[in-house]
Amino acid sequence: MRIGILGTGDMAEALGGQWARAGHEILVGGRAPERAGALAGRIGARAGSLAEVARFGDAALLALPYDAVLDVLDAVGELRGRILIDCTNAIGPGFTLTTGEGPGAARRIAAATGARVVKAFNHVTPAVWSRTPPVVAAAADLPTGRPTSPSAAPSAAPLTVPLCGDDERALALVATLAEDMGYAPLVTGPLARADLLEATTAFLIGLWHSGHDPRTLLPPPSALGG
Ligand SMILES: NC(=O)c1ccc[n+]([C@@H]2O[C@H](COP(=O)([O-])OP(=O)(O)OC[C@H]3O[C@@H](n4cnc5c(N)ncnc54)[C@H](OP(=O)(O)O)[C@@H]3O)[C@@H](O)[C@H]2O)c1
Numbered sequence: 001m002r003i004g005i006l007g008t009g010d011m012a013e014a015l016g017g018q019w020a021r022a023g024h025e026i027l028v029g030g031r032a033p034e035r036a037g038a039l040a041g042r043i044g045a046r047a048g049s050l051a052e053v054a055r056f057g058d059a060a061l062l063a064l065p066y067d068a069v070l071d072v073l074d075a076v077g078e079l080r081g082r083i084l085i086d087c088t089n090a091i092g093p094g095f096t097l098t099t100g101e102g103p104g105a106a107r108r109i110a111a112a113t114g115a116r117v118v119k120a121f122n123h124v125t126p127a128v129w130s131r132t133p134p135v136v137a138a139a140a141d142l143p144t145g146r147p148t149s150p151s152a153a154p155s156a157a158p159l160t161v162p163l164c165g166d167d168e169r170a171l172a173l174v175a176t177l178a179e180d181m182g183y184a185p186l187v188t189g190p191l192a193r194a195d196l197l198e199a200t201t202a203f204l205i206g207l208w209h210s211g212h213d214p215r216t217l218l219p220p221p222s223a224l225g226g
Contacts, residue, residue, distance in 0.1 A: 001025070003026055004029070004053035008029075018180070026046070050072060054082070055076070058083065060082065086194075097199060106118075118167075160183070164194035165191050
């Protein structure tokens, strides 16, 4: 595939690096051309302007702070129908959502652009996405972890990548990108569900930052009854 990446920071490098290694053609762009050129050199991509990148190829990743993304997308012009991959976390002080009440970041991006937005890759850090081999799901390390496929050893279950979106083709494209990194995509619902994924991520990050392990909140499925 041909993927544009808006942004030249940690998420751009982690995801763009993996996709380039998987054989995809990557065009990266940022507000500083020299940083875009340097990143392109590191990951085996090409660099372009933000406007070129936003319209490049099959889809574009929004690896920008949420508070910058709407202005950047507005400035690059028409994006109606484009597939945009939204990994942003609109998280402010106290691990609250800066989007406040109402639609979350992904839905606001979709409403502002008319693009086919898929929320993905926002729930963990670039330190995870950059790993080769891919990171194994934490639950799989626990004796009571989630079931894995019959052919996989329990400790080898890949991390799940939750995807939210309204467009089947866009979801399938992003699922392929997750699989190409060695992860297990899971479509968790329409874009409206991204509001919950964004809030859950803010909650999880708050726990991680305060030194708590979110896995301790979750009982094994066998304890849930039914
Ligand atoms: N880091 C994480 O743990 C993590 C995990 C999941 C999701 N995310 C989300 O992924 C997105 C990118 O995060 P990151 O960690 O890659 O951040 P980062 O390393 O700080 O990179 C941010 C990128 O956005 C650019 N940028 C910042 N303000 C801009 C503006 N006003 N106009 C144009 N470009 C601007 C920066 O350009 P300059 O270099 O010129 O400043 C840089 O290229 C964020 O929405 C973040 O919430 C982050």
